[in-house]
Amino acid sequence: MKVTLLYFAWVREKIGRAREEVELPATLKTVADLIAWLRARGPKYDNAFARPEVIRSAINQTHVKQSAPLTGAREIAFFPPVTGG
Amino acid sequence: MKVTLLYFAWVREKIGRAREEVELPATLKTVADLIAWLRARGPKYDNAFARPEVIRSAINQTHVKQSAPLTGAREIAFFPPVTGG
Amino acid sequence: MTVRVQTAPFDLSAEVANLTGGRTDIGAIVTFTGTVRDTSHGQKLASMTLEHYPGMTEAELTRVEADANVRWPLQASLIIHRVGTLLPGEGIVLVVTASPHRQAAFDAASFLMDYLKTRAPFWKKELALDGSGDWVDARESDDVALARWETSTST
């Protein structure tokens, strides 16, 4: 499955890019699986996701928990807790 | 004791005047006494104060209950419950 | 802390700029504007006339504002109340509060309105389109709104 990954705020800074297109292995079922897979891609990813509990995620522009399935995902975003307002 | 009486809103309209100076008999001790005394002055007063429980009062520009003593009063005002804002 | 009773309309941006302009320590500004509605108890209104008790009005508004400043960490506050004859859509009252924290600004503005409505000596008379005129009755709901602040009163 081909998806667009988006990174914001310090997640973006740590990874060193704002977006990328990736082909997800069929073995990845949930957002948590995807995070684990990304961490194995290199030290920048590993560092950005070092504390996965502080990472928030969205699938197709809707907030989801890390237990959410990846089914139907076209755009997946990772970011710190929001601080607007 | 000489005091200024002020009337507002429909109390003013029913009495037909906005203010007057009166010499209070020493027998009047409280605001309630004053209301009873005013009612005896004529039908307009009697009508304005016909339901004393809906009349609010102030002595020297401070809200008081009708049980409040008249001691020290220079300006006494009568009006309906306020409706600003 | 500022309190004004006036016949002239007020301008929201100008009043907020006067109060907070040039300051960089404020985090939250809440404004409340009360406006004349065109309908009252099913009757169309032509206008509303506000009478007040000069002297006592300013004294009460100042007391209410001082009370809010004791309860919340306000950096600035303003109450403007108009008197005279107003048309539907016109502003009657403006309350502005500024604080480092948003909840303090919200609560203080709400408190000022609740107190103002039950304490400040203003009276509204409505003139209906059919020519009839009536003094507005005080609403019990305003006393209920006021009572919620009593529980948090420190003594």
Next chain:
Amino acid sequence: MTVRVQTAPFDLSAEVANLTGGRTDIGAIVTFTGTVRDTSHGQKLASMTLEHYPGMTEAELTRVEADANVRWPLQASLIIHRVGTLLPGEGIVLVVTASPHRQAAFDAASFLMDYLKTRAPFWKKELALDGSGDWVDARESDDVALARWETSTST
């Protein structure tokens, strides 16, 4: 119902006039303006830069505003959130609510701010006067503020 994300400053009076001008059925208008403070954790700030997630931001703000309109009888509502680099004293966010009743206007504005702060994908980075830059941490108090609306959720 209007939602806008913009880099330009907003004008309070102009936005309120756009939203409510010419209407005579409104009784209460509440505005909330959040501004950049000059100090953060004891450090003097030079500026604050806001990043957001285009597309999702507008979607979340629209959801939040629709939710408020279900909960309260709003006649008009507006959310403007700025992005880009802002200086101390500048407005970051503007929320406006209009209702026949003052408490509805107050509650809806407060609700919009609480939801916006915990749901809308914005991130603040502070640039201190000494040149250091730091992403602002989310505050637990914002989650607490949000939780109070859950008790009144109808299901």
